[in-house]
Amino acid sequence: MLLVLRLLLVFLLAASTARAASVALVLSENSGPYAEFASTYRDALEGSHWKIGSQGGSDSLAGSSPDLIIAVGSNAFRQVLNLGGSTPVVATLIPRQAYEKLLAENPGRGRRTTAIYLDQPASRQAAFLRHLLPGKKRVGMLVSSETRAAVGQFRQAFATAGLTLDSEDSDTEQTLLPTLNSLLPRVNLLLAIPDTQIYRRENIKAILVTTYRYQRPVVAFSAAFVNAGALAALYSTPAQIARQAAELTQSFSATLPPPMPPSQFAVVINSNVAQALDLNIQDEAAIRRAMLADKEAR
Amino acid sequence: MSRLNLRQRLLLLSLLPSAVIAITLVSYFTLSGIRTLEGELRTKALATVRYLAQISEYGIISGQLESLHGLAQTTVQESGVKAAVIVNPKGRAIAVSGRVSLASEALRQSLNEPALVTESDRWIAFGAPVLRSLNEADTLFEPVSTNNIPAPQEVIGHVFVEFDKSELINQQRDLLLRGLLIVLIGLILIAALAIAMADSLSRPIKRLAQAVREMSSGRFDTRVPNHSSAEFGILEQGFNEMANHIEDVHRSMQSRIEEATAQLAFQARHDSLTGLLNRREFEHRLEKALSSVQAGGEEFSVLFIDLDRFKPVNDTCGHLAGDELLRQISQLFQGRLREEDTLARLGGDEFGIILANCSGSRARQVAEDICGLAGAYRFIWQDKVFSIGASIGLTPVGRRVRNINEVLAAGDAACYRAKESGRNQVCEQEATNTPERRHESNNWAARLGSALAEDRLLIEALPLHALQSETLNGHCVELSARLNEPGQAPIALSALIDAAERYDLAGIIDQRFIETAIAALDRARRNNKELHCLVPLSRNSLSRRSVIDLIARLLASKNLPGNGLCLIFSEDVTTHQSSQAMEFSRQVRALGCQVGLDDFGGGLSSFNHLRAISPSCVKLSRSLTRDLGGNRASTALLRAVQEITADLGIYSIAENVDDPATLNQLEELGISYAQGLAVAPCEPFEVWLEGAVIRSAG
Numbered sequence: 001m002l003l004v005l006r007l008l009l010v011f012l013l014a015a016s017t018a019r020a021a022s023v024a025l026v027l028s029e030n031s032g033p034y035a036e037f038a039s040t041y042r043d044a045l046e047g048s049h050w051k052i053g054s055q056g057g058s059d060s061l062a063g064s065s066p067d068l069i070i071a072v073g074s075n076a077f078r079q080v081l082n083l084g085g086s087t088p089v090v091a092t093l094i095p096r097q098a099y100e101k102l103l104a105e106n107p108g109r110g111r112r113t114t115a116i117y118l119d120q121p122a123s124r125q126a127a128f129l130r131h132l133l134p135g136k137k138r139v140g141m142l143v144s145s146e147t148r149a150a151v152g153q154f155r156q157a158f159a160t161a162g163l164t165l166d167s168e169d170s171d172t173e174q175t176l177l178p179t180l181n182s183l184l185p186r187v188n189l190l191l192a193i194p195d196t197q198i199y200r201r202e203n204i205k206a207i208l209v210t211t212y213r214y215q216r217p218v219v220a221f222s223a224a225f226v227n228a229g230a231l232a233a234l235y236s237t238p239a240q241i242a243r244q245a246a247e248l249t250q251s252f253s254a255t256l257p258p259p260m261p262p263s264q265f266a267v268v269i270n271s272n273v274a275q276a277l278d279l280n281i282q283d284e285a286a287i288r289r290a291m292l293a294d295k296e297a298r
Numbered sequence: 299m300s301r302l303n304l305r306q307r308l309l310l311l312s313l314l315p316s317a318v319i320a321i322t323l324v325s326y327f328t329l330s331g332i333r334t335l336e337g338e339l340r341t342k343a344l345a346t347v348r349y350l351a352q353i354s355e356y357g358i359i360s361g362q363l364e365s366l367h368g369l370a371q372t373t374v375q376e377s378g379v380k381a382a383v384i385v386n387p388k389g390r391a392i393a394v395s396g397r398v399s400l401a402s403e404a405l406r407q408s409l410n411e412p413a414l415v416t417e418s419d420r421w422i423a424f425g426a427p428v429l430r431s432l433n434e435a436d437t438l439f440e441p442v443s444t445n446n447i448p449a450p451q452e453v454i455g456h457v458f459v460e461f462d463k464s465e466l467i468n469q470q471r472d473l474l475l476r477g478l479l480i481v482l483i484g485l486i487l488i489a490a491l492a493i494a495m496a497d498s499l500s501r502p503i504k505r506l507a508q509a510v511r512e513m514s515s516g517r518f519d520t521r522v523p524n525h526s527s528a529e530f531g532i533l534e535q536g537f538n539e540m541a542n543h544i545e546d547v548h549r550s551m552q553s554r555i556e557e558a559t560a561q562l563a564f565q566a567r568h569d570s571l572t573g574l575l576n577r578r579e580f581e582h583r584l585e586k587a588l589s590s591v592q593a594g595g596e597e598f599s600v601l602f603i604d605l606d607r608f609k610p611v612n613d614t615c616g617h618l619a620g621d622e623l624l625r626q627i628s629q630l631f632q633g634r635l636r637e638e639d640t641l642a643r644l645g646g647d648e649f650g651i652i653l654a655n656c657s658g659s660r661a662r663q664v665a666e667d668i669c670g671l672a673g674a675y676r677f678i679w680q681d682k683v684f685s686i687g688a689s690i691g692l693t694p695v696g697r698r699v700r701n702i703n704e705v706l707a708a709g710d711a712a713c714y715r716a717k718e719s720g721r722n723q724v725c726e727q728e729a730t731n732t733p734e735r736r737h738e739s740n741n742w743a744a745r746l747g748s749a750l751a752e753d754r755l756l757i758e759a760l761p762l763h764a765l766q767s768e769t770l771n772g773h774c775v776e777l778s779a780r781l782n783e784p785g786q787a788p789i790a791l792s793a794l795i796d797a798a799e800r801y802d803l804a805g806i807i808d809q810r811f812i813e814t815a816i817a818a819l820d821r822a823r824r825n826n827k828e829l830h831c832l833v834p835l836s837r838n839s840l841s842r843r844s845v846i847d848l849i850a851r852l853l854a855s856k857n858l859p860g861n862g863l864c865l866i867f868s869e870d871v872t873t874h875q876s877s878q879a880m881e882f883s884r885q886v887r888a889l890g891c892q893v894g895l896d897d898f899g900g901g902l903s904s905f906n907h908l909r910a911i912s913p914s915c916v917k918l919s920r921s922l923t924r925d926l927g928g929n930r931a932s933t934a935l936l937r938a939v940q941e942i943t944a945d946l947g948i949y950s951i952a953e954n955v956d957d958p959a960t961l962n963q964l965e966e967l968g969i970s971y972a973q974g975l976a977v978a979p980c981e982p983f984e985v986w987l988e989g990a991v992i993r994s995a996g
Binding site: 032033073074075078093094095098101102118177181194196199200201202204205206209210221222223224225227228 | 355356359360361430431432433434435436437438439440441442452
């Protein structure tokens with residue numbers, strides 16, 4: 001009996017000393033999606049040997065030496081980069097462009113970083129479009145210098161899915177609506193991808209009004225966009241990304257995987273807009289199921 | 299205010315405040331309505347401009363000028379919108395619709411929010427910035443920035459909308475007009491109500507005031523209709539009750555006045571003492587009767603009656619007795635008269651009678667009857683008995699009589715004549731050619747006075763003739779008097795004495811008699827003649843000490859014994875003034891003089907005082923001697939008187955014996971003396987004295 005107790009104690013001690021690791025959560029803000037992320041992340045780490053050593057703004061890192069830093073949001077990642085250090089960083093809730101731009105601005109000394117992007121992979125978008133608007137084959141896309149590089153990827157993915165991508169460049173405010181006006185007549189729908197030069201708060205209404213005038217649905221990248229008037233969006237919730245980040249944390253060892261798209265996704269549809277555009281659309285759950293089935297089938 | 303009547307005051311009180319309130323209320327609501335209209339316009343304008351700004355956003359952003367123009371035109375088509383302008387951030391108009399009045403400077407201004415830009419009399423302009431709208435976007439996709447301050451919304455242009463105020467002005471004018479109309483209608487209603495109220499309040503008061511005015515002007519039958527309620531009803535009822543009361547009082551006062559007036563009228567026509575008509579009414583009726591005669595009616599007669607020997611009653615028993623006598627006499631006369639005859643007391647002891655439809659012998663008969671009644675009448679007062687008589691003037695009134703003055707004068711003259719001719723008789727006098735006397739009789743005092751002063755009072759002698767052997771020696775004479783007036787018949791003493799006594803001149807006559815008698819006695823004594831003078835004295839002289847004194851003094855001065863002087867007074871004096879008569883006779887006898895009674899046997903009490911007075915002679919009453927021939931009763935009465943007097947040693951004297959037959963009878967009866975035409979004529983005393991006494995033999 002004594003032996004058994006002793007063995008158990010030794011096991012517990014060995015486990016704690018050998019596997020205890022701390023992770024620091026750096027949040028852009030302590031509210032909204034960031035708080036949701038933190039909460040889900042904490043829950044997901046429960047029961048693992050990872051402890052959240054600190055949580056908060058970038059100043060919460062002072063005096064601690066975490067094994068891993070989870071930067072939640074673009075600002076948090078920027079601040080973490082600015083603070084320097086050699087702790088590996090996982091950037092989450094961040095658009096791909098922002099991640100790449102920040103990394104480019106901080107050509108750090110070979111720091112180990114990776115990211116879970118907000119951007120959905122092009123193949124997933126293509127699948128989504130196919131299930132959302134089965135008959136609409138011609139997909140329009142506005143790109144700026146920020147996103148022009150992704151066009152090829154999309155074009156390939158769409159082609160695979162039997163869709164045609166038609167993209168137009170617009171780098172300035174003045175050219176945006178004229179470009180849109182020239183693009184829309186040619187396509188069945190407009191796919192919006194994260195681009196801070198095109199899809200800004202000031203422009204969204206004008207873009208939506210213009211597409212509406214052409215009776216073209218907009219498929220967007222966030223729930224907020226759908227609220228503003230887009231037909232539907234394929235996106236990942238902070239909780240989904242937090243769970244993915246937790247998995248990544250638990251599987252963390254010396255090396256970090258390369259940046260990755262979100263593994264899980266959500267679908268949102270604005271039925272009012274569908275009605276206004278006289279579109280007959282399946283419900284969100286059905287589309288999601290179809291997409292998942294599609295994926296497994298592949 | 300105080301010059302207004304009640305209705306006007308009520309109108310003012312009710313109209314003024316309500317008018318002020320109505321005007322204030324309506325102007326307040328009108329003004330607030332106008333303000334509300336302005337506020338509505340402002341709200342609408344702001345909403346319009348804000349809406350236009352919002353819908354213009356996309357047009358400006360997309361640079362679609364046509365759509366902007368369409369928006370402007372749509373805006374202008376809204377009511378009240380005069381012009382709409384959309385300008386770009388540089389202030390250049392990119393869409394215009396309507397007639398723009400705004401200056402280009404105004405279009406270039408920058409606004410933060412929808413606001414009033416310019417306002418003129420005719421229009422009002424509002425402007426609003428066109429803001430680029432910001433969409434809620436996912437913060438996760440926001441670009442990474444160092445500063446998180448959200449940029450202000452970008453102004454991408456302006457819209458201006460001009461509104462025509464003419465509609466507002468019209469609406470405001472309508473509102474004002476409606477307000478004025480309401481005020482007008484309200485005021486008219488209030489005025490009508492106020493007038494009705496003032497009328498309903500003031501009408502009963504006006505009626506009351508009118509009634510009071512009528513009442514005070516003497517219309518006591520004034521009443522107000524009592525159909526008001528509450529206080530007015532009480533007032534009206536009170537007024538009517540008061541009016542009833544006043545009318546009752548007035549009516550009873552009126553009836554009392556009428557009563558009094560009737561009484562006064564009665565008194566004006568009647569004599570209060572006897573209840574007979576008075577002189578005025580008598581003359582009035584006489585006038586009427588005369589005019590009816592003149593108009594062809596029946597002739598009538600008028601009697602004028604003057605009571606004889608009325609004054610003694612008054613003097614001895616007082617006015618109460620005199621009044622009672624007059625009353626009794628009135629009834630006596632009235633009893634003899636017919637219904638249609640008119641009996642009036644003309645004053646004092648004078649009466650007048652109008653005998654309707656009665657003339658000639660019938661009238662004469664009535665006059666004689668009345669005369670007889672008066673003569674036979676005895677007035678009894680306490681224990682005294684008076685015989686009176688009536689001197690009656692009868693005047694027939696025919697068609698020829700011109701006026702009542704003729705009747706009055708004739709009647710008066712006839713009455714006077716009756717009195718003059720010895721009282722208690724009837725004299726007739728035609729109404730025409732009446733000697734005027736009335737005014738003279740009114741002047742008795744002066745006539746007597748002047749007659750005495752001018753010695754026109756003629757003393758006469760009524761000689762006595764002894765019928766028996768046992769009589770006084772010497773001459774016996776009674777003094778009498780006659781008033782001589784120029785151009786007129788002499789007036790007898792019997793007619794004079796009433797007037798003289800009335801005017802208190804009898805004393806002077808008495809004094810003349812006494813002086814004349816004593817002078818005659820003196821003269822007779824000096825001529826050694828025996829003379830007895832019978833001196834009649836008026837009743838007043840009995841109570842005068844001066845008469846006794848005068849007699850005493852004269853006798854003393856002539857040194858005469860008094861036995862030749864016999865002072866005669868009326869027998870009725872002894873009945874009415876018995877104590878005075880007794881005292882007088884005592885004094886007279888103390889002087890040695892004799893006392894005699896006149897008119898003896900006329901009264902029933904004649905014998906009572908014979909012993910007390912113990913006269914030496916009595917003059918028999920005419921009533922005893924008048925009908926001596928045929929009347930056995932008179933004769934027996936005369937015989938009784940004679941026997942009594944003879945028994946007492948008193949000489950009896952019969953007067954007015956005018957015929958020898960009577961004289962013989964008297965002589966046979968044993969009467970002591972006789973007097974009259976059958977004995978000796980009446981002649982002036984001096985003449986008689988000289989002729990019959992002085993020159994007589996022996």
